[in-house]
Amino acid sequence: MSGREDPLKAEKDFSATLDENIPLIEKLTDYKQAIDKYLVLEKQTRQSSDLASSKRVLVKIVETLVDNNDWDYLDDLLTILSKKHGQLKSSIQTLIKSTIDKLPNLDENVKKELDLKIKLIETIRTITDKKIFVEVERAIVLKNLSEIYLEKFNNLDKATEILCDLQVETYSLMPFQTKIEYILEQIRLTLAKKDFSQAKILSRKILLKSLKNFEKAEYLKSVYLKYLLDISTHERDYISIVKNSLLLIELSNIKENEVEYKSLLVSIIYYIILSSYDNYQSDLINKIKINSVFIKNVDSPIFKLLEIFTTNELIHWSNIEQIYKQEYFDKSDIFKDEINYKNLQKRIVEHNLRIINKYYQFIKLDRLSYLLQLSESQAETNVSELVNSGMINAKINRPQGIVKFDKVNPVPKTSIGNEKGEAPSANESINELLNDWIYDVDKLLEEVDSIGHLINKEEMMYGIKQKA
Known part of the structure; x- marks a missing residue:
């Protein structure tokens, strides 16, 4: 009955x-x-x-x-x-x-x-x-x-x-705040189990834009964003970490905790330089660089990393290690992770290749390896990877030991302009448009996946209601 x-x-x-x-x-x-x-x-x-x-x-x-x-x-x-x-x-x-x-x-x-x-x-x-x-x-x-x-x-x-x-998100009688608290507790337990895939699925049940205009909205938003950071850290999704951390530092309860606040600012800088270069990353790093909050609250050597990664100059890994390793990287949980440390080296190589692509049409492979501080085989591998990812255009002539760079610059520009502050050219504008489109399509597919998941949940609940 x-x-x-x-x-x-x-x-x-x-x-x-x-x-x-x-x-x-x-x-x-x-x-x-x-x-x-x-x-x-x-x-x-x-x-x-x-x-x-x-x-x-x-x-x-x-x-x-x-x-x-x-x-x-x-x-x-x-x-x-x-x-x-x-x-x-x-x-x-x-x-x-x-x-x-x-x-x-x-x-x-x-x-x-x-x-x-x-x-x-x-x-x-x-x-x-x-x-x-x-x-x-x-x-x-x-x-x-x-x-x-x-x-x-x-x-x-x-x-x-x-x-x-x-699936409390389908409960029409449950108050909205109670739903959020319940889902957050589900995420907390799945994270404690190290079940990051399930935690990610659960996290999609909450929309950030809905976490406002109720009593504990800001607190629950901070909890939710921290869980997203845990998921993204496990997946090494550096750009998502940056995006969610930037939202987190805007919350008043985070600002009140000076130690946590400053730690977040430093982590944002570390993760943005760890992020793969694309239009979105380039836009973010330039916005962070001109943000006075970072200038005032972060040690100048750490802040200088933003400048180093946004200038048209080669970065020497040996210099970075000498200046930062003992004083900063060894004290950071981010770079205590060996994979993150290796990824930092990889980002420096990628940065250097983009700069070389900008100024060279032809370069000897041995000269390239010298500039990159890599062996010739490593240099060749990195060039191939960047060509495959679409970050640079290049061809390698192995018999002659020459790398030829295409002068049509495929590097996406930001809304701020190019590195020299000049207005983008026609080719640059086209590339920027394409990169924006690619990013938007990725976001659209992610939303479609999330909506599909919620529709399945609704269909399951409807079936249960019919049986009841």
């Missing part, structure tokens, strides 16, 4: 009867006799479709059993009353909500009481299965059960499985 819809009007009003009988029942010394009398009233109010009176009686039943510490009887009645013929949906909701409100009375540090609590939650879980009108109550008890498995049994897998069982 899934419960009847609430009536517009009761067939008979039992409010006067309850006003007369409840005080008399409360005086009974045997609580089981009291429950029997309440059950008689429950039947009468249910059969007469008196919703208000039905709710009053059900609340009294829960209160009487809890006051007398008879949780087992309450557990039995939860199932029995929720399945009664003609039971109203709002009455079932009230019965479950009243029980949930009393659950904190059970001490989780006492094994017997903890077992009782788990038993009651499992009963509520069964009663509420596939019932939309009690979906919020179901979410509340499952969150509680998840916390119990995590904190009392140290069972992260079970806690995550329980919490991620629900």
Whole structure:
């Protein structure tokens, strides 16, 4: 029995009867006799479709059993009353909500009481299965059960499985802020499990632009952005780290924590120079370079990295190591990761190749390897990689040991202009347009993927509703 819809009007009003009988029942010394009398009233109010009176009686039943510490009887009645013929949906909701409100009375540090609590939650879980009108109550008890498995049994897998069982984003009755908090907790547990793929799927259920105009909006936005940073850090998606970090430093609760704020600013600089060069990266690094926040709050040598990576000059890896390694890189968690450190070297090689491409039409392979501070085979490999990625146009003549660069510059320019501050040429404008288009198409495909995921969820929920 899934419960009847609430009536517009009761067939008979039992409010006067309850006003007369409840005080008399409360005086009974045997609580089981009291429950029997309440059950008689429950039947009468249910059969007469008196919703208000039905709710009053059900609340009294829960209160009487809890006051007398008879949780087992309450557990039995939860199932029995929720399945009664003609039971109203709002009455079932009230019965479950009243029980949930009393659950904190059970001490989780006492094994017997903890077992009782788990038993009651499992009963509520069964009663509420596939019932939309009690979906919020179901979410509340499952969150509680998840916390119990995590904190009392140290069972992260079970806690995550329980919490991620629900798609709360489809719950029409759940307040928006509660939905966000629930999804964030799902993401937190999946990240704790190191299940970054699932965490990424869950993160798509939240839209950044929706995190505003409610009480805890800014705090929840900061939590969400930090989770996105964890996911992007695992994937080494440097540009996403920069993008989300730039949003994070705008939040007042982050600005109030000076240590965290300055650490974020430094990490933004490190990650933007680690990002692969394209139109979007070039635009961001130039915007960061002229942002006074970074100029004021970041050590000048670190800030100077922005200048080094945006000028038309070769970068010597040996000089970078000498200046930065011991003083800065060795103290940063970012560059303690060996892969990130190797990627930094790779970005310097890529930068140097772009500069060489800009000024050379032909260059000897041995001269190129000298300028790049690499072996000839390494230089050749790097040229090939950049040609394949479309960053430069070049051909290698192996018999003659010559690299020929195409003078049509494929390097995407930013909205700020080229490196010299000049207006872009026709070719540069075309390349910028194409790079913008490529980036927009990537973003579009990402959104389509996200929408497809949400549509699948909706179809699943619709199927469940039809069966219910």
